[in-house]
Amino acid sequence: MKKIDLPGPMIGIDLGGTKIFTVVTDTRGKVLAAAKTESRPEKGVDAVIKRMAVAAQAALKEAGIKKKKIAAVGLGVPSPVDQKTGVAMLSPNLGWKKVPVVRMLTDQLGLPVFADNDVNLGTLGEFTMGAGRGARDLVGVFVGTGIGGGIVVNRRLLRGLNSTGGEVGHMIVVPDGPLCGCSNRGCLEAVASRTAITRDLLAGIGHGVPTCLRELLRDSDNKLRSGVLSKAYRRGDLLTVEVMNRAARYLGIATASLINVLGTERVVIGGGVFEALGDLLLPVVRQAVHEHAFDTAADGVGIVPARLGDRAVALGAVVHAAQCLE
Amino acid sequence: MKKIDLPGPMIGIDLGGTKIFTVVTDTRGKVLAAAKTESRPEKGVDAVIKRMAVAAQAALKEAGIKKKKIAAVGLGVPSPVDQKTGVAMLSPNLGWKKVPVVRMLTDQLGLPVFADNDVNLGTLGEFTMGAGRGARDLVGVFVGTGIGGGIVVNRRLLRGLNSTGGEVGHMIVVPDGPLCGCSNRGCLEAVASRTAITRDLLAGIGHGVPTCLRELLRDSDNKLRSGVLSKAYRRGDLLTVEVMNRAARYLGIATASLINVLGTERVVIGGGVFEALGDLLLPVVRQAVHEHAFDTAADGVGIVPARLGDRAVALGAVVHAAQCLE
Numbered sequence: 293m294k295k296i297d298l299p300g301p302m303i304g305i306d307l308g309g310t311k312i313f314t315v316v317t318d319t320r321g322k323v324l325a326a327a328k329t330e331s332r333p334e335k336g337v338d339a340v341i342k343r344m345a346v347a348a349q350a351a352l353k354e355a356g357i358k359k360k361k362i363a364a365v366g367l368g369v370p371s372p373v374d375q376k377t378g379v380a381m382l383s384p385n386l387g388w389k390k391v392p393v394v395r396m397l398t399d400q401l402g403l404p405v406f407a408d409n410d411v412n413l414g415t416l417g418e419f420t421m422g423a424g425r426g427a428r429d430l431v432g433v434f435v436g437t438g439i440g441g442g443i444v445v446n447r448r449l450l451r452g453l454n455s456t457g458g459e460v461g462h463m464i465v466v467p468d469g470p471l472c473g474c475s476n477r478g479c480l481e482a483v484a485s486r487t488a489i490t491r492d493l494l495a496g497i498g499h500g501v502p503t504c505l506r507e508l509l510r511d512s513d514n515k516l517r518s519g520v521l522s523k524a525y526r527r528g529d530l531l532t533v534e535v536m537n538r539a540a541r542y543l544g545i546a547t548a549s550l551i552n553v554l555g556t557e558r559v560v561i562g563g564g565v566f567e568a569l570g571d572l573l574l575p576v577v578r579q580a581v582h583e584h585a586f587d588t589a590a591d592g593v594g595i596v597p598a599r600l601g602d603r604a605v606a607l608g609a610v611v612h613a614a615q616c617l618e
Numbered sequence: 619m620k621k622i623d624l625p626g627p628m629i630g631i632d633l634g635g636t637k638i639f640t641v642v643t644d645t646r647g648k649v650l651a652a653a654k655t656e657s658r659p660e661k662g663v664d665a666v667i668k669r670m671a672v673a674a675q676a677a678l679k680e681a682g683i684k685k686k687k688i689a690a691v692g693l694g695v696p697s698p699v700d701q702k703t704g705v706a707m708l709s710p711n712l713g714w715k716k717v718p719v720v721r722m723l724t725d726q727l728g729l730p731v732f733a734d735n736d737v738n739l740g741t742l743g744e745f746t747m748g749a750g751r752g753a754r755d756l757v758g759v760f761v762g763t764g765i766g767g768g769i770v771v772n773r774r775l776l777r778g779l780n781s782t783g784g785e786v787g788h789m790i791v792v793p794d795g796p797l798c799g800c801s802n803r804g805c806l807e808a809v810a811s812r813t814a815i816t817r818d819l820l821a822g823i824g825h826g827v828p829t830c831l832r833e834l835l836r837d838s839d840n841k842l843r844s845g846v847l848s849k850a851y852r853r854g855d856l857l858t859v860e861v862m863n864r865a866a867r868y869l870g871i872a873t874a875s876l877i878n879v880l881g882t883e884r885v886v887i888g889g890g891v892f893e894a895l896g897d898l899l900l901p902v903v904r905q906a907v908h909e910h911a912f913d914t915a916a917d918g919v920g921i922v923p924a925r926l927g928d929r930a931v932a933l934g935a936v937v938h939a940a941q942c943l944e
Contacts, residue, residue, distance in 0.1 A: 372914065381914065382914065429778060429779065441879075443879065443880070445771050445772075445776060446771075446772075446774075448772075450771060450880060450881065451881060452755060452880055452881010452882060452883070452915070453755065453881050453882065453883040453915075453917075453918060453919065454881060454914050454915055454917055454918070455881065456878065456881045456912060456914055456915040457879070457880055457881035458879065458881075459878045459879055459912065459915065460879055462875075462878040462879075462912060462915075463875040463878060463879055464791070464871050464872075464874060464875050464910050465790070465793065466793065467791065467792065467868070467871055474912060476909075476910055542793070545790050545793055546790075548790060549788075549789040549790050549875070550879070552782065552785045552788040552789060553767075553769065553783070553784065553785055553786055553788075553789055553876070554769070554776065554778055554783055555776065555777060555778010555779050555780060555781065555782045555783035555784075556778060556779065557778070557779040583802075584790050584802055586782060586785065586788060586800060586802075588698065588707070588708065588780050588782055589778070589779075589780055589782040589785065589788075591780055592779060592780070593779065
């Protein structure tokens, strides 16, 4: 991880639908303490805010840093965040709608808080401290249950009119294709996320296609986690390889479109699926980009794996907070 | 056309594969003189540069402005232009490869020259003086023989790593779809440009589909110009309506992807096809956007017709030159 300059020690929080991940960093972005706790959104908004405050206090204690030394708190939430009001607009994962999360956490912590969409901040984290370092423009794509993304143009996150900028997962790559969670059809997420891969694998199993997945599923509570996919793929299981390569190819096609349209310098690909299988899937993505992007546009573009793992959002939140203090 | 503030009277040149269009403006961007001449690229680079210089001198004379009063010359060329060196990288239309067009025209005119890709400048023209005025972020799409585009982010043209930014026509909308002029398959240009529309209409005619196009073609040298398409569409010709609505729908799907990814505030659609039929095709585009974009992302996004017609590039060139002087 590359070091950066911050206006003081910082707190970074990654609020997800199931976990809260908190880091405390020194003024160079070095992680002094990190903690994970459950988010429990079913207990209501106030309870989640309190759990974040408690987690932050505990991380401070572990880091041996006094609260008054902290310059600011950065927060990533699974929702578009209105940058003027600090309101989280809509989060299906948390069951939130128009929650003034910045004001609420500021009240709890007594520290300045700056929030943004989690995937935007993951992209910013990779851009500043991870695999995007040195680039001016970058696209981040994170493949897990869904597909999230973020776009950096001229060293700044692109947020757009309604704070929805960066929704790479909802580019339409197969018109009239499979139904997406967003109720549209043929989005990248509907053909290349783990959810889409699972749908296609289960269909294959249902149709009696020979595959070692049946056996692997029995050993893992019948859940197609990234680890299971990785095992089957590495064994050369034909069904798994075919389905996952097709997903990676669609990801490459969408990436090629983005490279042609944005003239992007670097593409960072992360998330559970690529953490487990990036060494085998990235070449498939690169090949599809090579086939579908302009030679001129793709010349010198790096398509690289994410480096910060599950710390990307919390570290990006720290960077975001520092930028807001500038 | 909206007025702007310029550092002095300016010259704007739109160099195309067949025509050179030149304007002289006053300090508010008002066109004092406009002239069209042939570009004749087959005569070689030097001859084209000279024809531009002669056209500029003639326009100055018509405008009654002395050359020494001119603050700068803006130039749009059908090629990516390296902004550091002023070299036009590659233009199939002109048969140019790495032509130092800025230096050459500066030598001829004895005035500062600033060049960029023509469609980028058309977008900048619409953004500053036409249908994009008042927006912060904008996508311009121009549908003619091909499909060109430009993207404005934070009031600046997005050029990207290899000066290819804005190539909206080469988003992949139908994986493994029809062959595109760029040698890729399924690009927007391959399914929604006039070239694609013509291909599909001729296929329909070849298959004996009933259509009034046969008769209209006889009256117009067998060429499917935008005017012919417009006549057939307005008569309700089923083949023409089906083919053109499908093209407009693909344009809407690509636009929806861009809105989701960029959070764009306004989309300006122009070019020959939409100048002839925008009143009937824009609603089809809007409907496809409505069906395919996130509600949150599309909320408040305007999809509007271009306003500057064939002056967009020359006027955008003037704006570009003024920005370069800043």
